[in-house]
Amino acid sequence: MRAMEKNALLQVIGLTTYFFAFRRTRIVKAVDNVSFEVKAGDRLALIGESGCGKSTVAASLLRVLPPSGETVGGKVLFEGEDLLQKSNKEMNQVRGRKIAMILQDPMMSLDPVFTIGEQIGETLERHTDLHGDSLIHRIKDLLLAVRIPEPERRIKQWPHEMSGGMRQRIVGAIAISCEPKLLICDEATTNLDVTIQLQYLNLLKELQKNTGVTLVFITHNLGIVAELCESVIVMYAGKIVERAPVMDVFDSPAHPYTKALLDAAFGLQDLRKRRPIPGEPPNLANLPPGCSFNPRCMYADDRCREEEPPEIPLAPGRSAKCWYPVKD
Amino acid sequence: MAKNEFDYLLQIKNLKMHFPVKAGIIFDHVIGWVKALDGVDLTIKPRQVLGLVGESGSGKTTLAKVLLLLEKPTNGEVLFEGKDIHSLNDWELKAYRRTIQAVFQDPFASLSPRLRVQEIITEPLEVSSTLSKKELDNKVGEVLRMVGLDAGLRRVYPHELSGGQRQRVAIARAISTESKIIILDEPTSALDVSVRLQIVHLLMDLQKNLELSYLLIGHDLAMVAYMSTDIAVMYLGKIIEFGETKELLKNTAHPYTQALIAASLPDHPRLKQERTVISGEIASPLNVPPGCRFHPRCSRKKNICQEEDPSLIAVEKNHWVACHFNGGG
Numbered sequence: 001m002r003a004m005e006k007n008a009l010l011q012v013i014g015l016t017t018y019f020f021a022f023r024r025t026r027i028v029k030a031v032d033n034v035s036f037e038v039k040a041g042d043r044l045a046l047i048g049e050s051g052c053g054k055s056t057v058a059a060s061l062l063r064v065l066p067p068s069g070e071t072v073g074g075k076v077l078f079e080g081e082d083l084l085q086k087s088n089k090e091m092n093q094v095r096g097r098k099i100a101m102i103l104q105d106p107m108m109s110l111d112p113v114f115t116i117g118e119q120i121g122e123t124l125e126r127h128t129d130l131h132g133d134s135l136i137h138r139i140k141d142l143l144l145a146v147r148i149p150e151p152e153r154r155i156k157q158w159p160h161e162m163s164g165g166m167r168q169r170i171v172g173a174i175a176i177s178c179e180p181k182l183l184i185c186d187e188a189t190t191n192l193d194v195t196i197q198l199q200y201l202n203l204l205k206e207l208q209k210n211t212g213v214t215l216v217f218i219t220h221n222l223g224i225v226a227e228l229c230e231s232v233i234v235m236y237a238g239k240i241v242e243r244a245p246v247m248d249v250f251d252s253p254a255h256p257y258t259k260a261l262l263d264a265a266f267g268l269q270d271l272r273k274r275r276p277i278p279g280e281p282p283n284l285a286n287l288p289p290g291c292s293f294n295p296r297c298m299y300a301d302d303r304c305r306e307e308e309p310p311e312i313p314l315a316p317g318r319s320a321k322c323w324y325p326v327k328d
Numbered sequence: 329m330a331k332n333e334f335d336y337l338l339q340i341k342n343l344k345m346h347f348p349v350k351a352g353i354i355f356d357h358v359i360g361w362v363k364a365l366d367g368v369d370l371t372i373k374p375r376q377v378l379g380l381v382g383e384s385g386s387g388k389t390t391l392a393k394v395l396l397l398l399e400k401p402t403n404g405e406v407l408f409e410g411k412d413i414h415s416l417n418d419w420e421l422k423a424y425r426r427t428i429q430a431v432f433q434d435p436f437a438s439l440s441p442r443l444r445v446q447e448i449i450t451e452p453l454e455v456s457s458t459l460s461k462k463e464l465d466n467k468v469g470e471v472l473r474m475v476g477l478d479a480g481l482r483r484v485y486p487h488e489l490s491g492g493q494r495q496r497v498a499i500a501r502a503i504s505t506e507s508k509i510i511i512l513d514e515p516t517s518a519l520d521v522s523v524r525l526q527i528v529h530l531l532m533d534l535q536k537n538l539e540l541s542y543l544l545i546g547h548d549l550a551m552v553a554y555m556s557t558d559i560a561v562m563y564l565g566k567i568i569e570f571g572e573t574k575e576l577l578k579n580t581a582h583p584y585t586q587a588l589i590a591a592s593l594p595d596h597p598r599l600k601q602e603r604t605v606i607s608g609e610i611a612s613p614l615n616v617p618p619g620c621r622f623h624p625r626c627s628r629k630k631n632i633c634q635e636e637d638p639s640l641i642a643v644e645k646n647h648w649v650a651c652h653f654n655g656g657g
Contacts, residue, residue: 051520164384166609194383194549194588194591194593195587196609197591197593198591198593198603220521222595223595224593225597226593226594227594250596250597260522261521261522264522264524264525265521265595266551266553267550267594268589268592268595270595271553274554276522276525276526277522277525280490296522
């Protein structure tokens with residue numbers, strides 16, 4: 001763990017979140033001793049397959065875990081204060097105002113029985129003292145900021161009257177309404193068509209330029225990482241297995257899992273034969289001994305099957321949790 | 329496109345599927361038409377992997393439904409061995425249904441939770457063939473092996489399987505009838521990244537070994553290009569570009585296809601480039617723009633584009649495009 005730097009907006013230290021099932025006889029270690037920091041103004045990618053714990057990290061930060069989940073250890077320092085120690089009331093001042101989140105399915109995040117204007121206004125009313133005309137004015141500005149034309153008309157419309165891309169913009173407008181410091185995008189563009197996806201990613205980039213918001217992308221799409229992220233954290237089976245600047249991840253992945261992910265991704269610029277990752281992601285309630293990736297790893301030997309590797313630093317800002325990190 | 333009628337497995341001619349939009353509660357009346365398919369011409373040849381790409385709402389899935397006899401088209405025909413599939417007699421219908429099978433996106437929804445793997449796979453066989461119980465058992469073992477599953481899994485229920493295993497069962501069901509054409513509707517979208525490629529490679533191997541034809545529907549151009557021999561690009565119910573995969577990617581002619589390729593995310597951060605994103609969204613199929621249906625979003629439109637609907641014209645031997653300027657201009 002690195003020493004506290006002045007410009008770290010978010011520091012996650014040893015975050016551990018478990019899910020309990022069958023009266024606590026079965027423990028699913030969704031997030032296991034995860035530490036990372038996000039600098040102000042950064043664009044960080046948190047990548048991995050479904051079930052690797054990346055969304056649980058986000059839910060733990062905002063303390064919005066489902067009832068079966070519990071953060072059993074660690075610290076989440078946001079602007080120097082530990083979010084895990086705050087009361088619920090204090091957390092309400094953080095959620096939406098300091099840290100906002102955009103989820104995958106805009107049809108789920110928007111309430112079908114409230115108009116667009118009411119839903120954007122709700123967040124503003126809670127966190128600011130805007131009301132009446134100035135509130136309406138601010139809502140219209142937000143709609144324009146996410147490139148929705150004719151805000152006068154849109155403000156009175158319902159979510160079902162809009163396309164998927166437009167709904168996701170509305171969610172974006174709600175997310176940025178209180179000018180948060182940190183915006184977490186959890187698979188925010190996964191359901192969108194490619195042309196709409198690119199429009200949305202450009203919009204996020206522009207928002208960052210204008211407001212300086214720090215972006216964390218939770219995704220399995222390496223294209224998004226290549227397009228706009230600066231640093232990358234790779235998770236596997238609830239743990240961080242590699243962290244590196246984006247160029248290094250694509251040029252010389254150090255962890256065999258990162259390398260395998262890259263080898264398995266489709267690309268339009270390269271139609272050559274790809275190499276699949278053998279096997280399936282492990283069961284988090286019953287992890288293999290040693291390194292969690294060892295049953296699928298082509299470099300694994302006895303040491304990997306018995307002893308869990310530590311995170312080995314490779315260069316400033318780079319590390320891999322592997323006994324035999326791939327070197328260039 | 330076909331020289332003689334035995335060159336193709338399926339020939340789709342000027343296919344139209346218009347859904348009426350009704351208003352009124354007791355005395356309903358038609359107030360408009362959703363033109364999901366608006367004149368599609370396409371040929372599926374033996375051993376061809378035909379990729380069909382387009383945004384949501386372009387009519388890809390409606391086309392699949394018409395081919396699977398789940399929707400009766402408003403107009404046009406689909407020829408199977410020289411006969412329209414919607415006027416086959418009972419006997420021919422059975423043969424057609426055996427020939428064409430489908431694998432859908434979500435293996436959690438497409439497999440019945442109440443049936444064991446064995447029953448899921450034998451269900452289409454019981455309808456379409458006269459195999460004895462023993463022969464059916466052998467067949468199940470055989471197709472499970474072909475899709476890389478342990479024959480012992482025949483006794484389990486779908487909820488005991490992982491996503492990748494379920495999709496393998498769906499594929500096993502599709503090949504069990506010795507089908508010739510399989511419609512793959514987003515076959516890997518619901519799967520994990522690491523499992524996705526395993527399924528893609530399985531499908532490619534089966535296609536080669538069993539000499540199958542695929543109609544591969546997808547919105548991920550990179551995945552479709554990886555698997556397909558040919559690609560058809562659909563926009564608002566019409567094919568606007570068709571060509572051999574390599575030719576189409578190299579000499580992309582239609583502005584919409586170019587925009588799709590430009591909007592694809594880079595393989596590597598070094599390959600990213602400043603690009604112009606096409607503005608707007610796909611129009612509603614309820615309100616298809618007059619003239620070329622892409623013109624409201626096209627950066628190169630001229631007057632003619634607003635008046636006349638361009639038809640598919642060959643620009644190369646294996647490459648057709650529906651644009652007034654053949655993509656140039």
